[in-house]
Amino acid sequence: MRLVSLDVDIAAPRDMTRRHSTVATFTLAAVLFAGPLSAQEQLPIRNCTWCHGSSAQGFANAPRIAGQTRQYLEMSLQSFKNHARDNPYSKQYMWGATANLDAEMAHGFAAYFSELPAEPANDGDAALEDQGKAIYSEGLPDENVVSCIVCHGPKAQGYERIPRLGGMGYAYLKRRLEQWGEGYHAAAEPMPRIARNLTTNEINALASYLSFIK
Ligand code: HEC
Ligand code: HEC
Structure with a gap:
C-alpha cells in the first residue's frame, strides 16, 4: 500500500473543488492507514468530553x-x-457516567486524560491570592489546619x-472544600478532616490562589 500524501491547500480557500478533494483524500488515508484500533482509541x-469540555479543561459544573x-x-x-463519593453533583452526574465502567476502561480513561495538557482556569479573586498562598504553604x-504543600x-x-x-476552576475547588465540611464523603482521607477547619473566607482564598497556578 502506498501512503496517500495529504494535500492540504489552505492558500486557496475559494477553490471549493480542490478543498473537497483534499477532504476526500484525508478520509481515504485515515481509513487505509488506521490499522487495528488500540485499546485507548476504542474508548468513547x-x-x-460532552460534559468536561472538548479538551477536558472543564465546563459548567464538570471540572x-x-x-x-x-x-x-x-x-x-x-x-x-x-458511590463512596456522594456529594450532590457526583450523584447526579458521575454515578450514572460510571455505572457501566469496568476497571480496564477506568484505567484507559485515566491514562488518556492524564496525558492531556492542563490549562489554568484563572478565575479566582486576585485580591485573595496572597492570603491563599500563605495558607497553602504554611x-x-x-x-489546626496543616499546610497543603506537604x-x-x-x-x-x-x-x-x-x-x-x-x-483548577475556582467554583469547583470552593464547592469541594465546602462540601467536605458539610459531611459529604471523599474517596480517601484526609480531606474531610482538613476541610472542616476552614472558614468560608479561607476557602475562597485557597480556591482563588489555586485557580491562578499554571
Ligand atoms: C453528565 C455530565 C458528565 C459526564 C457524561 C461525565 N462527567 Fe465526570 N463529572 C461531571 C461533574 C458535574 C463532576 C463534578 C462532581 C463534583 O462536583 O464532585 C464530574 C467529576 C468527574 C471527576 C472527578 C474530578 C476531580 O477532580 O475530582 C472525574 C475523574 C470525571 N468526572 C471523569 C469523567 C469521565 C472519565 C467521564 C466519561 C466516562 C465523565 N467524567 C463523564 C459531569 C460529567
Ligand atoms: C495529608 C495529605 C494532604 C494534605 C495535607 C492536603 N491534602 Fe488535599 N487531598 C489529599 C488527597 C489524598 C486527596 C484525594 C482525596 C479524595 O479525592 O478523596 C486530596 C484532594 C483534595 C481536593 C480535591 C481535588 C479535586 O480534584 O476534586 C482539594 C480541593 C484539596 N485536596 C485541597 C487541599 C487543601 C486546600 C489543603 C490544605 C488546606 C489540602 N488539600 C491538604 C491529600 C492531602
Missing part, C-alpha cells in the same frame, strides 16, 4: 480532568462507581493519588 472519549494524575483519576472513577497552626506539592501539581489542584 466523547461520553466524557477540568486534563492533566490530572492518572492514579487520582482512576481512584475517583472507582469512588463514583461504588497552613493555619492556630486552627501533600499537593510546591506547584500544586499533585502526586499519584494526591490530585493536582493548580489551575
Whole structure:
C-alpha cells in the first residue's frame, strides 16, 4: 500500500473543488492507514468530553480532568462507581457516567486524560491570592489546619493519588472544600478532616490562589 500524501491547500480557500478533494483524500488515508484500533482509541472519549469540555479543561459544573494524575483519576472513577463519593453533583452526574465502567476502561480513561495538557482556569479573586498562598504553604497552626504543600506539592501539581489542584476552576475547588465540611464523603482521607477547619473566607482564598497556578 502506498501512503496517500495529504494535500492540504489552505492558500486557496475559494477553490471549493480542490478543498473537497483534499477532504476526500484525508478520509481515504485515515481509513487505509488506521490499522487495528488500540485499546485507548476504542474508548468513547466523547461520553466524557460532552460534559468536561472538548479538551477536558472543564465546563459548567464538570471540572477540568486534563492533566490530572492518572492514579487520582482512576481512584475517583472507582469512588463514583461504588458511590463512596456522594456529594450532590457526583450523584447526579458521575454515578450514572460510571455505572457501566469496568476497571480496564477506568484505567484507559485515566491514562488518556492524564496525558492531556492542563490549562489554568484563572478565575479566582486576585485580591485573595496572597492570603491563599500563605495558607497553602504554611497552613493555619492556630486552627489546626496543616499546610497543603506537604501533600499537593510546591506547584500544586499533585502526586499519584494526591490530585493536582493548580489551575483548577475556582467554583469547583470552593464547592469541594465546602462540601467536605458539610459531611459529604471523599474517596480517601484526609480531606474531610482538613476541610472542616476552614472558614468560608479561607476557602475562597485557597480556591482563588489555586485557580491562578499554571
Ligand atoms: C453528565 C455530565 C458528565 C459526564 C457524561 C461525565 N462527567 Fe465526570 N463529572 C461531571 C461533574 C458535574 C463532576 C463534578 C462532581 C463534583 O462536583 O464532585 C464530574 C467529576 C468527574 C471527576 C472527578 C474530578 C476531580 O477532580 O475530582 C472525574 C475523574 C470525571 N468526572 C471523569 C469523567 C469521565 C472519565 C467521564 C466519561 C466516562 C465523565 N467524567 C463523564 C459531569 C460529567
Ligand atoms: C495529608 C495529605 C494532604 C494534605 C495535607 C492536603 N491534602 Fe488535599 N487531598 C489529599 C488527597 C489524598 C486527596 C484525594 C482525596 C479524595 O479525592 O478523596 C486530596 C484532594 C483534595 C481536593 C480535591 C481535588 C479535586 O480534584 O476534586 C482539594 C480541593 C484539596 N485536596 C485541597 C487541599 C487543601 C486546600 C489543603 C490544605 C488546606 C489540602 N488539600 C491538604 C491529600 C492531602
